[in-house]
Amino acid sequence: MWQIAIVLSIYIPLVILAGHYLFRVTMKQKTWLDPVLDKVDGVIYKICGIKQVDMTGKQYVLTLMLSNAFMVLVGYLLLRMQSTLFLNPNYIDNMEASLSFNTIISFMTNTNLQHYSGESGLSYLSQMLVIIFMMFTSAATGYAACMAFCRRLVAKTDTLGNFFIDFVRVITRVLLPISIVVAIMLVSQGSPQTLRANKTIQTIEGKMQDIALGPVASLESIKHVGTNGGGFYGANSTMPFENPTVISNIIEMLSMMLLPGACIVAFSLMIAYRKKKTIFGKQGLSIFVAMSMLFLIGLVTVYVAERAGNPIISELGLSQELGSMEGKEIRFGVAQSALFTTVTTAFTTGSVNNMHDTLTPIGGLVPMFNMMLNVVFGGKGVGLMNMMMYVMLTIFIACLMIGRTPQFLGKKIEEKEMKLIALCILIHPAIILLFSALAVATTAGVAGITNPGAHGLSQVLYEFASASANNGSGFEGLSDNTTFWNVTTGLAMFFGRYLTIIIQLAIASLFAKKVWYGDSLGTLKTDNTTFTFFLVAIVIMIGALTFLPALALGPITEHLQITS
Template identity: 80%
Template sequence: MWQIALVIGIYLPIVIVAGHYLYHVTMQQKTWIDPVMNRIDHVIYNVCGIKQGNMTGKQYLLALILSNAIMVFIGYIILRIQSALFLNPNDVGNMEATLSFNTIISFMTNTNLQHYSGESGLTYLGQMLVITFMMFTSAATGYAACMAFCRRLVANTDTLGNFFVDFVRVTTRVLIPISFIVALFLVSQGSPQTFHANETIQTIEGNMQDIALGPVASLESIKHVGTNGGGFNGANSSTPFENPTVITNIVEMLSMMLLPGASVVTFGLMVVNRRKKALFGKQGFVIFAAMGILFLIGLTTCYLAERAGNPIIDELGITQDLGSMEGKEMRFGVPQSALFTVVTTAFTTGTVNNMHDTLTPIGGMVPLFNMMLNVVFGGKGVGLMNMMMYVMLTIFIACLMIGRSPQFLGKKIEEKEMKLIALCILIHPAIILGFSALAASTVAGVQGITNPGSHGLSQVLYEYASSSANNGSGFEGLSDNSTFWNVTTGLAMFFGRYLSIIIQLAIASLLAKKVWHSESVGTLKTDNAMFTFLLVSIVLMIGALTFLPALALGPITEHLQIRS
């Protein structure tokens, strides 16, 4: 347990520092890196012909969607013709059409679901120009949307800002500097960063084995910093080259946790500077605390489930002093594996250092439920936006109970906003459950399920929950590289990403146009412990009502079966 406490203890102070820095970047205030980055930014603006004026809501969304669409088109072409391009020392062939569609949508939506093995399915050019590049751009897109949402909702401005300015600033001032530092550290620990071809060596047993090389460290750094997921190798961060030591394991977890948590701190600072009450706003702390409680509930459940082991193995007379070690690295054990599992699904990164398919039923239900909720910190920026939907829903329900007008940050929440909030919350479960039902009821879907019964259903639910939540991890028991799974998960990733962003920005715009009302004695307080409790309760209640029937047929049934 001390390993888990150490990671959390390191995380809390650095997330506050990062939140203050993100606030300056978001509000276009002076930062220490400006003297260098301002010049780089101006070159980018001039070369690309970017006008830095404020955009309307429609202009901001149009810029976001069109820029992403252009990158998707270019990336798809590269994957389809990669064998004819340079930086292909291992003679990797072109990627198949539906797999290219799935891959490019996956990395543009910050999901990074992989229906291929990176070391054998991509050239070095594809790994850098498509995968690594889109890890930067998808993360920047998500945070730009969050910047616009927060500014429109709480900051001292009535505009969304400029998408391209937000996109460039977060890339040059946040993603690139942090990723560069993390990459250097990974290289120092043993991660490769080379263009050399794979090497074939003779093992101790006398067998021959291919050692996959390539520009690994640069991909690994942004994969975690940008909450992307998706590994250079098919086995992801369980491989020594992607995750060489226990120290790199901790650094990779902190990299995943840093910016999503900092986004919440940034939002709190926006509220503080608007109300001018204190250095750290209670509003941001309440949301961070609610996310933290959900995170700790999941972490405790997963750790205890994996530490208890599998009762069937106990019946065979095999001791499990270390807990359930199936699918885990000995160098990480249960504590670091359980923590990594919960972190990667709570912060919707999708990288893995153990095989989630081999988790105990309850241990595997935790990452599945994290992605179903999609508000336990979530991905970079987007997780905060998702939680804000639940914040406003909680306010609406609580005010109905006490007979008050629902109001948040001085703006009344009325019928039109509530319809959009309900729609935004319902889109996520509709995608997961709808596509899961389709997979379970069609021949093409059933053919991909390799495990019968409840575990097979858990694999299907996990695949679509991971796709809709823009997570990207998988149980990996599915035969998912088929036309059916490539297309359906591609659609789940697309709708799960862009529909939510569009609706959330529309809600922020509606609230921004409303008349500001000062707080009174009867106004529901949203910055105290009681509201934190209400928020956590509403999130769990909505999650349980929506997903409990599916979970009962999947991991809960499997748990009861192995203990019968």
């Protein structure tokens, strides 16, 4: 457990520092990178013809959607014709149509679900110009939407900003500098960074083996910093080239956790800035603590389940002194694997340093439930927006119970907002459950399930939970590179990403147009311990009511079967 404690103790001061920096970038205050990057941004604005003027809500959403659609089109064409382009020393063929559709939607929605192995399915040009490029742009899109949402929620006037400016600033001032630092760290630990072709060597057994090389470190850095998750190799961060040492493992976990947590700190500072204060506000702290409580509950559950091991193996008289080590790397063990599993699904990154398909049933339930909730920090920016829906719902329910007018940040929560909030919360489970039902009810869906019974259902639930939450990890027992799975998960990723963002920005727009009221003695306090515990209870209760029947047929049944 001390390994876990060290990582979490390093994380807290880092996230506070990053949050203050994000706040300055978002509010266009001076940073130490401005003297250089102001000129870089100016060149980008001039070349692209970007006018530095505020947008309306509709303009912001439309610009976001159209820019993402353009990148999807260009990326799709590159994947379909990669064999004829340059930087293809390993002679990789063009990607098939349905797989190209799934891949390009996956990386544009910050999901990075991979139905292919990167070392054999993509040329170096595709890895850099499609995959790495979209890891930057998808993360920047999510952050830009989040900060527009926060600005509009906090502001006393109808203020939104400009999508292109938010988009460019977060890439040049946040994602790029941090990714460069992380890439250098990973290279120092042994991750390759080269454009040379794969090497064929003779092993100590006298057999020939291909060693896949490429720009691994640069992809791995933005993969984690941008909460993307797609690996250069099919084995993701279990592959020694992607994650060579315990130090690189810690670097990758901290990279995943940094910016989603920093978004909460930045939001809290925006609230304090409105109130003309300069310290981290209690409102952000209550949200951060609520997310941390959900995270720690999941972490402890995974660790205990994996440390206890498989009861069937114990019944056979075999030792499990190290815990359940199936699918885990010896160099990481149960502690580092349990923490990585919880981090990658709580922060919806999708990177894996162990095979989730081999987790114990309860150990596998936790990452699945993290993605079903999709509010335990979540992806870069999007997790905070999702949690804000539950914050407003909790305020509404609490005020109904005590007979007060629901109000948040000086704005009243009324019927129109509550309808949109309810719709936003329900979209995510509807995508998971409806697509899962379609998969188990059709021949094409069932054909991909390789493990019968409860575990097979768990694989299906995990796949669509990962797609809808824009996570990207998988149980990997599915034969998912088929037209059915490529198309259905592609649609799940698309709807899970853009429908919620559009609705959330619409809610923020409604709040921005409302009259601002100061707090009074009758205003419900939303920044104290009582509200924090109530918020956690509401999140768990809604998650359980929505998903418990499906989970009972999957991981819970499997757990009962192996313990009976």
